[in-house]
Amino acid sequence: MKLDATLVRKLAAKVGTPFWLYDAAIIRQRIADIRHITSTPGVQARFAMKACPATKVLREMANAGIWIDAVSGNEALRALRAGHAAGNEPPVVCFTADVFRDNALDVVLKNNLLPNIGSPGMVRQLATAGYRGPISIRVNPGFGHGHVNTCDTGGPSSKHGIWPSDLAAVRDAATKAGMTVTMLHAHIGSGPQFAELHENLARLADEFAALLPQFPALTAVSLGGGIPHHYRDRENQISIEPLRELFAACRAKLCAAAGRELRLEIEPGRYYVAPAGTLITTVHDVKRTLTNAKGTGETFAMVDAGFVDLVRPAMYGSYHEIEVIGKEGSQTEPIVVAGPLCESGDVFTRSGGDELLQPRDLPRPEPGDLLALRDAGAYGYAMSSNYNSIGRAPQVWVEPDGTAELISRRETIKDMLKAETSERL
Numbered sequence: 001m002k003l004d005a006t007l008v009r010k011l012a013a014k015v016g017t018p019f020w021l022y023d024a025a026i027i028r029q030r031i032a033d034i035r036h037i038t039s040t041p042g043v044q045a046r047f048a049m050k051a052c053p054a055t056k057v058l059r060e061m062a063n064a065g066i067w068i069d070a071v072s073g074n075e076a077l078r079a080l081r082a083g084h085a086a087g088n089e090p091p092v093v094c095f096t097a098d099v100f101r102d103n104a105l106d107v108v109l110k111n112n113l114l115p116n117i118g119s120p121g122m123v124r125q126l127a128t129a130g131y132r133g134p135i136s137i138r139v140n141p142g143f144g145h146g147h148v149n150t151c152d153t154g155g156p157s158s159k160h161g162i163w164p165s166d167l168a169a170v171r172d173a174a175t176k177a178g179m180t181v182t183m184l185h186a187h188i189g190s191g192p193q194f195a196e197l198h199e200n201l202a203r204l205a206d207e208f209a210a211l212l213p214q215f216p217a218l219t220a221v222s223l224g225g226g227i228p229h230h231y232r233d234r235e236n237q238i239s240i241e242p243l244r245e246l247f248a249a250c251r252a253k254l255c256a257a258a259g260r261e262l263r264l265e266i267e268p269g270r271y272y273v274a275p276a277g278t279l280i281t282t283v284h285d286v287k288r289t290l291t292n293a294k295g296t297g298e299t300f301a302m303v304d305a306g307f308v309d310l311v312r313p314a315m316y317g318s319y320h321e322i323e324v325i326g327k328e329g330s331q332t333e334p335i336v337v338a339g340p341l342c343e344s345g346d347v348f349t350r351s352g353g354d355e356l357l358q359p360r361d362l363p364r365p366e367p368g369d370l371l372a373l374r375d376a377g378a379y380g381y382a383m384s385s386n387y388n389s390i391g392r393a394p395q396v397w398v399e400p401d402g403t404a405e406l407i408s409r410r411e412t413i414k415d416m417l418k419a420e421t422s423e424r425l
């Protein structure tokens with residue numbers, strides 16, 4: 001779907017660039033897709049809110065009955081503030097981490113959230129804090145997939161979860177401390193290949209079924225997130241419909257193995273929000289280098305967004321489709337799109353491999369043109385930073401009737417200095 005150029009220009013004039021644009025209709029469609037594949041009784045979807053923690057998005061999830069996976073104390077507080085219920089009956093907000101840091105343990109205890117522990121030592125910390133309730137254990141099943149190796153969340157090189165042969169010891173330590181293991185969880189990564197995900201989820205359900213006899217108090221099993229979005233071919237998304245049958249079959253298998261009713265959970269993040277978010281940026285200049293003995297000359301479109309806004313290309317070599325607003329269908333040429341930061345890696349057109357630059361065939365932009373970096377709704381604003389003290393860009397939410405709402409304003413120097421202090425210790 002193309003962006004409405006008039007609307008984008010109007011919003012850019014109002015809030016400045018760069019800014020984030022969220023299309024409510026797309027988020028709602030993606031929520032409907034997930035609700036459909038989890039519509040079998042006993043199957044429950046969460047939202048891995050790390051992908052896009054805006055209150056507006058969290059409220060859409062709450063209204064649709066989607067539960068939350070939070071990974072920090074403050075994420076959990078955001079979810080509760082947005083209307084998600086506290087408590088563990090049912091555990092609407094689950095706290096997943098390998099380490100309790102900052103206020104995390106405190107928030108879990110005060111709000112009675114289900115802790116999903118990814119390291120054995122977390123049982124000790126919970127016990128020391130006097131916790132006696134249910135816990136979930138995040139398992140490292142020994143296999144997984146990622147869109148890059150650093151996103152692979154299962155296997156010997158993964159820091160996430162507890163290795164299967166250590167599970168019994170963790171269960172015993174938890175039982176001794178008065179806790180009950182009520183959920184087993186694994187997240188096997190965020191890979192782009194649907195067939196691989198399907199196969200790994202089925203394998204994971206089998207592994208969990210084999211573990212069930214060791215966990216007699218289990219009430220739920222979570223297969224994690226990782227439902228892919230096609231960044232490179234955004235108009236041709238793979239249907240996730242087969243997952244409905246898969247989740248129904250996985251749950252039936254687990255219930256049969258347990259001899260009782262179990263809840264099956266999933267917790268996608270990117271699928272809900274990736275296509276709904278676009279980063280809009282202005283071209284400030286177009287310049288070139290010439291071919292010499294060191295390499296090939298390039299044409300650079302210099303834009304006002306950088307990896308402080310959207311870090312995925314710099315971090316993972318991720319691909320985001322780029323549109324030059326109002327120039328669709330014009331003749332194209334290879335263009336490198338680069339940002340304002342004093343970092344040579346501040347380039348949006350990168351390859352997934354070792355090469356720094358991968359020019360993109362785009363209509364030649366002129367200074368003043370707006371560029372749209374598509375599919376930036378997941379791990380976009382959420383991963384933006386205050387590097388270079390630039391301040392995070394504003395987020396704008398657009399309803400299907402074109403009504404726009406500013407849901408977070410541009411950060412100012414005042415925001416950035418707010419935490420600075422000179423307290424004597």
Ligand SMILES: Cc1ncc(COP(=O)(O)O)c(C=O)c1O
Pocket residue numbers: 048051069096187189190224225226227267268269270271378
């Ligand atoms: C524990 C856990 N669950 C779910 C997710 C969501 O993954 P995705 O956004 O690929 O669905 C992540 C992502 O890192 C995760 O770490």
